[in-house]
Amino acid sequence: MATIYEVSSLAGVSLATVSRVINNNTRVSDKTRKKVEEAMSELGYRPNSIAQSLASNRTNSVGILVSELHGPFFGQMMAGIESELRAAGKHVIITTGHSEEDREKEGIDFLISRNCDALIVHLEGLTDEYIINLSKGSTPIYFMSKIIPELEENCIYLDNELGGYLAAKALIDKGHTQIAYISGPKFKPDSKDRLIGHKRALSEHNLAFNDELYFEGDFKETGGKAGLKQFLTKKLAFTALVCANDEMASGAMTYAREHGFALPQDLSIIGFDNIIFSRHIYPKLTTIDNPVYDMGHMAAKLVLKNVYQQKNLTINHSFEPALINRDSIAQL
Amino acid sequence: MATIYEVSSLAGVSLATVSRVINNNTRVSDKTRKKVEEAMSELGYRPNSIAQSLASNRTNSVGILVSELHGPFFGQMMAGIESELRAAGKHVIITTGHSEEDREKEGIDFLISRNCDALIVHLEGLTDEYIINLSKGSTPIYFMSKIIPELEENCIYLDNELGGYLAAKALIDKGHTQIAYISGPKFKPDSKDRLIGHKRALSEHNLAFNDELYFEGDFKETGGKAGLKQFLTKKLAFTALVCANDEMASGAMTYAREHGFALPQDLSIIGFDNIIFSRHIYPKLTTIDNPVYDMGHMAAKLVLKNVYQQKNLTINHSFEPALINRDSIAQL
DNA sequence: ATCACATATTGTAAGGTTAACATGGCGACA
DNA sequence: TGTCGCCATGTTAACCTTACAATATGTGAT
Known part of the structure; x- marks a missing residue:
């Protein structure tokens, strides 16, 4: 492989000038530039990117x-x-x-x-x-x-607060008033913000947030299952479930179906993230797009x-x- | 940042010896090694990995x-x-x-x-x-x-032929004899081999391969839909469908459900790959694990x-x- | 025309590490 | 004591960029 040194000697200029032609960041006279370019193509010169990294610290x-x-x-x-x-x-x-x-x-x-x-x-x-x-x-x-x-x-x-708001509003707009909520882990800001948006939507529509219908999940399938299980065990009344991400929504759906629910007639579920498989699960998941x-x-x-x-x-x-x-x- | 040069001068040895201690690929006397190691830790020396790459071509x-x-x-x-x-x-x-x-x-x-x-x-x-x-x-x-x-x-x-064989056999073992097949693009060897395995399973069980029940898909959702659509339009009789990957199986499932099929009662479907969402779709997809x-x-x-x-x-x-x-x- | 100075262009050398090759020292054996 | 050979260590070239140095060219004043 040709080196910058060979190019410089063929073109009759210094290393530095060749380098300047390559990176064209300083003025080089047209005559010199042309000489160097010809030498480069004659030798089939290609810079060694490692050496470039070393010298340039990049x-x-x-x-x-x-x-x-x-x-x-x-x-x-x-x-x-x-x-x-x-x-x-x-x-x-x-x-x-x-x-x-x-x-x-x-x-x-x-x-x-x-x-x-x-x-x-x-x-x-x-x-x-x-x-x-x-x-x-x-x-x-x-x-x-x-x-x-x-x-x-x-x-x-992402504006998670808005996402939480939109999810709740989607349910409210379809007439739901008894809404359960499975959040992500509390210590994650995403979880917190989505919940805040959820509560804002509720209060804007004069609905109260019911602590009984809240469960802290783990953002995984298991969280969706565990949350829904708790709500059902307590025999609470609700027609809709917000899951703070799609994985939990998928888990909840599976659990719901295993317990005889027809979806979405018996229970409406909304997810969050719009991950690819959300359109493959059945029924196709309504969710909040996370771009x-x-x-x-x-x-x-x-x-x-x-x-x-x-x-x-x-x-x-x-x-x-x-x-x-x-x-x-x-x-x- | 300390360089190998500073280490060598502090230890009173040459660059090469320091390099040898770092890479420990040549014999260095214990006394020298110790001196060098002490110098390195005193200076908090860490090799510059770019320079290493440049010099070693790695x-x-x-x-x-x-x-x-x-x-x-x-x-x-x-x-x-x-x-x-x-x-x-x-x-x-x-x-x-x-x-x-x-x-x-x-x-x-x-x-x-x-x-x-x-x-x-x-x-x-x-x-x-x-x-x-x-x-x-x-x-x-x-x-x-x-x-x-x-x-x-x-x-x-992967032994795709075996995979194709196992998929067909799974259906045959459950009593299916009229089996449709949606393959991947013919030019891909994976597609070909899976189909060969499929045919081997059929012939081992004295079942004929029906060309009418074959469709060349694209390994995407759309292929599954298009294939199933063709079979249904032609009003062919079949109880089971092999899809050469899970995406197509998912597409076929969606299409089947949209056309009033209860799954798996009205149509058995098997996929290939065992991608993660295959266990999330409904009904949970029986498939061939691709490790x-x-x-x-x-x-x-x-x-x-x-x-x-x-x-x-x-x-x-x-x-x-x-x-x-x-x-x-x-x-x- | 000459000088001083400014500006445009080009050159020099350092920088970090490895590996091929070179050197030096020491022991073994004749 | 001479020499062969080996082990430990040293020297140097290799890669490219950039800060700084040096040289060339041009301009304006006297």
């Missing part, structure tokens, strides 16, 4: 940390990030944190030790305190689907703008959820 | 090409590969090929230009000829879920063994599918 790689590589939510997220960065010639190094504090720390350390130019992370286990500290390091870090007030400029987040693919795109743009100096990009930090009407809510 | 990164980042099949595959490589301190650079010839070429070029030490790819668009040529390059390439006779040692593949997570693990091991010289690993090139019994097949 690896053109962005580290991604997600909780899991499988699962529809993260798939969409990665796809959004990757397509945007790939188009800019950057590559993504992906690793996982499994929603656990220690493994998230470890994953971030791993990515930093790999000299990523920036990190885009989806954290669920680490404390805000740790995160704020981390962001003082030399590797810029951006946060997906999360808002940390001190680092708002580095966050891309995670677009958010991935935007996170990538944020990196391109702040880290790779692509100036004319407009950044949207906050995204809006939207109601996706399908078949899992009955008109009362 | 990036410790493995390029992965999948068709899509989202989607359950590829999620499992990536998860398998990543977890194994990460444990070995290697990182994965992931990109997509979208099952199209040009984009697969482009993706591979991209990964090679990034100096990956090896590639693990899942190709659907490229011809075997092109692939064989590619494998003559200096970057070793390994193939997931594919078998190329000339490169068998670089392939990790793609394990295959990802194995591909990673293959790379560790061949490229990173981890010798004591046993490699399995061929994987066996297995029947997963759920609720979508009725006993006749």
Whole structure:
């Protein structure tokens, strides 16, 4: 493989001049530029990207940390990030944190030790305190689907409150007044905000929130099952169920059907996230779209703008959820 | 950040000796080693991994090409590969090929230009000829879920014929004799092999394969719908339907239900792949497990063994599918 | 015409690590 | 005591960018 040195000697200029032609960031006279370009093509020269990284302190790689590589939510997220960065010639190094504090720390350390130019992370286990500290390091870090007030400029987040509101409103609009609610883990801000929106919708329509019809789930299938089980065991009256994500909605549906409910006639269920399989389950799940693919795109743009100096990009930090009407809510 | 040069001068040895201690691949006297180690810890020295890559021509990164980042099949595959490589301190650079010839070429070029030490790819668009040529390059390439006779040692593949056989047999064992079949695209070897297995099961049980009950699908939801639609339009008699993957099974189920079929009483359906949502759809889908997570693990091991010289690993090139019994097949 | 100065263009060298090759020292054996 | 051979260690080239240095070219004043 030809090196920059051979090019420079063939063109009769110094290394630096060749480098300047390659990166074209400083003025080079047209005559010199032409000589260098001819030498490059004659030798079939291609820069060694590792040497470029070493000399420039830039690896053109962005580290991604997600909780899991499988699962529809993260798939969409990665796809959004990757397509945007790939188009800019950057590559993504992906690793996982499994929603656990220690493994998230470890994953971030791993990515930093790999000299990523920036990190885009989806954290669920680490404390805000740790995160704020981390962001003082030399590797810029951006946060997906999360808002940390001190680092708002580095966050891309969903208006979860609005999502919670829309879900409740969808049920209310179809005549439901007795609405059960299975939330995500309380310590997660997403869970909290969705619930706040839910309560706002209720109170706007003069409906009371019933603590008996609240269950704290785990954002997994099991949470949906456990929540519905509790409500049924207590023999509470309700016609609709809000689940704070689609996995729990799916779990609740399975449980409901196993206990003789016809869906959606006997029980209306709404989910949250609009993950791909929500349209495959039966009845097709009405849910709240979480535009995670677009958010991935935007996170990538944020990196391109702040880290790779692509100036004319407009950044949207906050995204809006939207109601996706399908078949899992009955008109009362 | 301390450099190897500072370490060497503090320890009173040459750069090379420090490097030897770091990589401990050549004999260094105990006395010298101790001096160097003390100097390293005193300075808090950490090697610059870019410089290591540059000097050693090794990036410790493995390029992965999948068709899509989202989607359950590829999620499992990536998860398998990543977890194994990460444990070995290697990182994965992931990109997509979208099952199209040009984009697969482009993706591979991209990964090679990034100096990956090896590639693990899942190709659907490229011809075997092109692939064989590619494998003559200096970057070793390994193939997931594919078998190329000339490169068998670089392939990790599923026994699709057996899978097709098991699916048909599952239906036959429950008394079905009129079985429709929706295959994947004919040009894909996976599709062909699954169909061959299917036919073997039929003939072993003295059942004829009915060309009228065959439809070439696209491995997507739409293929399942279109296939079932054709069979119904032709008013053919059949009690069971084999779909060559789960997505098509899901599409067929939706279509069947929309046309008044009770499942599985009126129609038994079996899928292939056992993707995650197959247990969420209703009725829970009976399918053939495609151990793609394990295959990802194995591909990673293959790379560790061949490229990173981890010798004591046993490699399995061929994987066996297995029947997963759920609720979508009725006993006749 | 000459000089000083500004500006445009090009050159030099450092920076981090590995690996091939080179050197030096020491013991063994004749 | 000479020499062969081996073990431990040293030297150097390899990659490209960028801050700084140096040189060339042009401009305006005297």
